Amino acid sequence: MISKEKAKAVELVGKHFLIDRNSQNEFTIKKTQAKQCALITVNEIINNIIDDDKQILNYWVKVKQEIEKL
Numbered sequence: 001m002i003s004k005e006k007a008k009a010v011e012l013v014g015k016h017f018l019i020d021r022n023s024q025n026e027f028t029i030k031k032t033q034a035k036q037c038a039l040i041t042v043n044e045i046i047n048n049i050i051d052d053d054k055q056i057l058n059y060w061v062k063v064k065q066e067i068e069k070l
Helices: 005-017 031-047 055-070
Strands: 020-021 027-029
Touching: 005 055, 027 055, 031 055
Parallel strands: none
Antiparallel strands: 020 027
């Protein structure tokens, strides 16, 4: 069974996928850029969490770790 943190990581990266056409007019998905965008999103969330909410902070830190593993 997939962890909720990994599921959220996959969801966030998926939402940031960029589709681009290459020289052969084929579409390519840029996973590296999608991961970078998702990490920016998670970092913004982490930076805006109130200090005393350790449970939520821990969740988002784990999500960030899962994004980095993808």
